[in-house]
Amino acid sequence: MANPARNIDELETTDPKQTRGPWREAWYEFKKNKIAVVGFCIVLFFILLAIFAPWIAKEGINAQETADRLLPPSAEYWLGTDDFGRDILSRIIYGARISLWVGFSAVIGSVIVGSILGIIAGYYGRWVDTIISRFFDIMLAFPSILLAIAIVAVLGPSLQNALIAIAIINVPNFGRLIRSKVLSIKEDEYITAAKGIGMRDIRILFSHILPNSMAPVIVQGTLAIATAILEAAALGFLGLGAQPPSPEWGKMLADSKDYLQSAPWTMIFPGLAIMLTVLGFNLMGDGLRDAMDPKMKS
Amino acid sequence: MTKHLLEVDGLKKHFPIKKGLFGKTVGAVKAVNDVSFYVKEGETLGIVGESGCGKSTTGRSLVRLLEPTEGKVSFDGQDITKFSANDMRKVRRNIQMVFQDPYASLNPRHTIEKILAEPLIVHGMKDAKKRKEKIYEFLEIVGLNAFHAKRYPHQFSGGQRQRIGIARALMTNPKLIIADEPVSALDVSIQAQVLNLMQDLQKEFNLTYIFIAHDLGVVRHISDRIAVMYLGKIVEITDSNELHQNPMHPYTQALLSAVPIPDPHHDENEVVLEGDMPSPANPPTGCAFHTRCPFKMDVCTKAVPELKEQKPGHFAACHLYNGTNSNDI
Numbered sequence: 001m002a003n004p005a006r007n008i009d010e011l012e013t014t015d016p017k018q019t020r021g022p023w024r025e026a027w028y029e030f031k032k033n034k035i036a037v038v039g040f041c042i043v044l045f046f047i048l049l050a051i052f053a054p055w056i057a058k059e060g061i062n063a064q065e066t067a068d069r070l071l072p073p074s075a076e077y078w079l080g081t082d083d084f085g086r087d088i089l090s091r092i093i094y095g096a097r098i099s100l101w102v103g104f105s106a107v108i109g110s111v112i113v114g115s116i117l118g119i120i121a122g123y124y125g126r127w128v129d130t131i132i133s134r135f136f137d138i139m140l141a142f143p144s145i146l147l148a149i150a151i152v153a154v155l156g157p158s159l160q161n162a163l164i165a166i167a168i169i170n171v172p173n174f175g176r177l178i179r180s181k182v183l184s185i186k187e188d189e190y191i192t193a194a195k196g197i198g199m200r201d202i203r204i205l206f207s208h209i210l211p212n213s214m215a216p217v218i219v220q221g222t223l224a225i226a227t228a229i230l231e232a233a234a235l236g237f238l239g240l241g242a243q244p245p246s247p248e249w250g251k252m253l254a255d256s257k258d259y260l261q262s263a264p265w266t267m268i269f270p271g272l273a274i275m276l277t278v279l280g281f282n283l284m285g286d287g288l289r290d291a292m293d294p295k296m297k298s
Numbered sequence: 299m300t301k302h303l304l305e306v307d308g309l310k311k312h313f314p315i316k317k318g319l320f321g322k323t324v325g326a327v328k329a330v331n332d333v334s335f336y337v338k339e340g341e342t343l344g345i346v347g348e349s350g351c352g353k354s355t356t357g358r359s360l361v362r363l364l365e366p367t368e369g370k371v372s373f374d375g376q377d378i379t380k381f382s383a384n385d386m387r388k389v390r391r392n393i394q395m396v397f398q399d400p401y402a403s404l405n406p407r408h409t410i411e412k413i414l415a416e417p418l419i420v421h422g423m424k425d426a427k428k429r430k431e432k433i434y435e436f437l438e439i440v441g442l443n444a445f446h447a448k449r450y451p452h453q454f455s456g457g458q459r460q461r462i463g464i465a466r467a468l469m470t471n472p473k474l475i476i477a478d479e480p481v482s483a484l485d486v487s488i489q490a491q492v493l494n495l496m497q498d499l500q501k502e503f504n505l506t507y508i509f510i511a512h513d514l515g516v517v518r519h520i521s522d523r524i525a526v527m528y529l530g531k532i533v534e535i536t537d538s539n540e541l542h543q544n545p546m547h548p549y550t551q552a553l554l555s556a557v558p559i560p561d562p563h564h565d566e567n568e569v570v571l572e573g574d575m576p577s578p579a580n581p582p583t584g585c586a587f588h589t590r591c592p593f594k595m596d597v598c599t600k601a602v603p604e605l606k607e608q609k610p611g612h613f614a615a616c617h618l619y620n621g622t623n624s625n626d627i
Contacts, residue, residue, distance in 0.1 A: 021450055022407050189403040192363055193466070197417045198390035207416075211407050 026215075029291035042280030050096040057090035057101020061247045071262040080265040082256060088266065091247035092273050098248045099277060102163050102232040103225040109167035113175025119205060119213075121175070122182030133179070136172035144169045144189045145234060159232075159248065162241035166228050177220055181213035208226055215292040222288055226281035233274050249274050303474055303506050304337040304360070309369035311352070315579060320574035327579045329355040331530035333369075333434045335604070337474070342378070342500065342507040344521030344538070346514055350575060352530040353510045354398075357478045358473060360508070361393050362386060373474070391421050398479035400459035404451040410437070410462055411447035417469040432469070439502075440465045441495060458490035459612045461495065468499065476508045481516060514557050528584040530578055532605055538614040546614040548591050554593055585617065593618055 030036055049056060065085040073080045079088040121132040139147065151165035185191065186209060194204050235241035236250025244251065249270045256266035308555055310333075312326040326441070330352040335345045345353045360364040371379050378389055394417075394480060397403035399484035408457040414433045423429055426619055451459060467475050477496070481489040497520060499505060511517045517524055525535040526549065534547040545551045552569040571590045576582050582589050588598040597617050605615040 021409070022452075073451075085508075086344055189397045189399055190405045192358075193395065193397060193403050193406075193463075194416070195363055196361060196390060196395045197466075197470075198387035198420050199416065212405070296454070 009231050016277065022085060026288075026292045030287050033287040033290060035283055036290070039280045039283025039285075039287060042276055042286055043195050046096050046277050046280065047100060050100050052095055053093045057087075057093040061091050061094045062086065062107045063090075064246050067101075069260060070266070072263070073265055076174050079269045080263070082252075082266050083259060085264075088252075088269050091252060092249070092269060093264070095247040095249045095252065095270065095273065096277070098159065098242060098246065099232060099274070102159070102166065103229040103277075103281075105164040106163050106228045106232075107170065107221050107224045109164075110170035111174050111217060112222070113167075114171045115178050115210070115217065118175040118178030119182055119209065122179040123186060123201075123205060123209065124188055129179075132175070136175050139169070139172045145231060148235060149238070149240060150232060157240045158244065159236075159242040159246065162232055162235040165235070170224055170228065173224065173233035174217060178213055181216060182209055185209050209242055219285055219289040219292060226278040226285070229274065229277055229281070300338045300340060302336040303339040304376060304508075305370075306336065306360065307334050307370040307372075308334045308592070309356065309359060309371065310367045311355050311364055312367045318431075320331035325579055327577075328530050328581060330359060330366075331579055331581070333527075333530070333532050335525055335532060335535060337506055337508060339473075339506055340500075340504055341522040342509055342520055344517035344524040345508065345510045345527060346517050348511060348512060348575060350578065351527045351615050352578070353512075353527050354478050356527070357476045357508065357510050358475060361390065361395065363395075366401060387420075391417075391470045392472050393474045393476065394470065394472040396460075396463050396467050396475060396477040396480045399483050400463055401451075401483075403463055404459060406451055406620075409448055409450055413451075414447070414463065414466055414469055417466060419592075421470050436465045436468055439468070439499070441491075455488075457492060460484060460492050464492075464495065464499070466606050468503065471503070472505070474506045474508065476510070478510045479512070480509075482511060482513065489516065496520065508599040512552055526553065529575060529581055531586060531615065532613075533587065533616070534612075534614045535605070536614075540609075540612055544609075544612070546608060546612065546619060547616050548593055548618070549587050550614075586614075 012027075028204055030040075035045060065083065068077070068081050069085040069087075070083055071077055071081045077087050078091065079092065082088055086288050104187075117132050121129040135151070142150075147169045148162070148165040152161050155161040157163065171200070191208055194208055232241055232248070233250030233253070237247040237254040239251075239254065242248030242251045244255070249261060252270040253267055253274075256263070256270070302337070309330055311330040312328050314323045315325040316328060317324045327367050333356055335343070346447070347353045347358065352555075355364060358364045360371055361418070362371075364521050370377055373389060373393060376389075378386065379582075381389060382525065411430070411433055414436065415429050418429045418432065423432075433447055437444055437446055440456060442461055442465075446454075446458075446554075451462070454462065460483075463480070480496070481492050484492060493516065500507060507520070508539060509517060509520055519556070521538045524538050524541050525532050525540075526547065527533065533540065534545070534550045541550065542554065548569075552571045555569045568590065569592065573590050576586065576589055582599075584600045585591070585598045585603050588594050591598065595617060603615045603617050605613050608614050608619045
């Protein structure tokens with residue numbers, strides 16, 4: 001038998017390629033998928049826009065040039081101006097902050113709440129499962145945007161409330177996803193093995209079940225960000241989300257609908273921004289699914 | 299006489315069958331139905347039987363991974379069926395399991411080091427450096443290398459994974475290891491290596507094994523005594539050699555004759571069983587084996603044969619021997 005102490009030093013110099021974990025494995029798979037990388041780049045582009053908005057957008061979001069109302073795209077205003085003479089490009093750049101903020105935080109919120117409910121339902125089963133699952137069923141029985149409108153109507157129209165509404169309507173999707181994943185994982189032999197070792201339930205949940213049920217959640221989460229951005233824009237369009245003068249993309253669409261014929265750029269560019277972001281997240285999500293979800297590498 | 303490390307008395311595990319909207323119980327699958335046996339310290343008890351006879355359920359009920367419906371399991375003189383969840387966790391230090399599927403029994407997201415560290419952490423070894431040393435030591439003991447510790451399960455072959463599973467079971471210095479079909483998922487060439495490893499470990503650490511398998515050849519190789527199970531009951535239990543030379547129960551005879559013999563000129567004298575194993579949800583009356591038994595008598599359909607000592611150390615549950623042999627002894 002070799003001396004164990006000697007091997008500790010040897011270990012530090014192990015080739016990193018041999019110790020590639022499942023997450024890194026997925027990243028290598030993802031990088032091979034060109035379309036997914038394009039999606040990732042689009043998303044990254046908008047994230048950078050959002051972060052560096054004050055440096056990129058030379059005009060403030062509310063800087064009004066009353067003389068320059070509804071101007072078409074030009075060298076001075078790349079994407080034209082709106083009915084108040086505000087630079088559309090600047091507003092779109094700041095709008096990226098709002099949309100991404102809403103998308104990410106709404107989804108993170110619903111992932112956290114959905115995961116907790118889903119894990120409890122899946123792991124403990126019985127009547128707890130019945131109550132939680134039926135509750136999800138009831139929520140899913142309503143069209144999601146209708147439910148969101150109802151929630152905002154109760155809470156009052158504002159961007160923050162729209163975010164909460166979007167988070168709430170997405171909870172059952174994640175809850176059910178995690179629940180089904182937990183149901184299959186808890187029958188796996190390594191869970192039995194962990195119990196056999198004498199591990200406590202709570203430790204099994206967090207150290208075995210949760211990490212192994214994360215892959216589909218990440219995939220679904222990425223796709224859900226796209227939906228959340230769309231839903232936020234829809235609520236904004238209906239006047240239930242962001243309030244003027246905030247440069248929310250859906251709100252920009254709503255404000256410019258009267259000028260569709262005379263100044264189409266006021267509508268086209270915010271619309272394009274929504275489309276591109278959603279497309280980016282969807283492409284990225286599909287790529288992630290291919291890389292992580294079908295089956296763990298064995 | 300060595301002491302009995304584990305004593306099982308009247309163990310039953312019934313799974314309720316639920317039907318309808320409100321989950322009314324309409325019956326039960328009697329997976330393990332009144333099983334009693336003991337295991338002596340340092341020996342290997344093999345449990346054999348065909349799929350669905352309840353051998354794995356027995357193994358899991360012993361450590362309460364499945365809660366037994368009835369019966370008593372005494373480990374080291376203590377009745378562990380009455381233990382609280384917390385006491386039970388402490389006992390698990392001494393009873394470890396090795397599982398059948400080496401692909402499913404290791405968490406794919408953990409490195410080998412993390413997998414092996416878990417039992418140590420759970421049972422209170424707080425010093426990380428000591429843990430590391432112990433992990434490396436045991437990796438070497440089971441025939442792997444210390445540098446394997448940083449790898450993930452998918453980077454190993456089936457045989458290597460089973461070695462990791464065995465190392466995990468050894469981490470807490472257990473007294474008893476319940477091996478649930480530890481080699482059935484492996485290639486035949488690898489089976490022998492793993493079996494030999496288990497035998498070496500038994501000598502080195504003075505382990506007691508309960509070895510569950512469906513392959514009599516494998517069980518004979520490793521076991522001191524063998525219990526044969528059929529439909530949730532033990533039908534015969536005796537020394538490994540005695541069982542092979544003098545099988546008493548007709549089911550054991552059929553099992554033995556099904557073991558292939560590596561000799562082309564060997565006289566085929568096979569006892570071929572007809573039909574399938576009956577459903578454990580609705581077992582036959584009397585002796586559970588009577589539907590397939592070549593020596594069926596009237597009494598077999600009515601009375602359940604008891605597991606009796608037919609010869610010293612040789613227990614069988616069969617009406618063929620009751621009333622005749624039992625009187626002689």
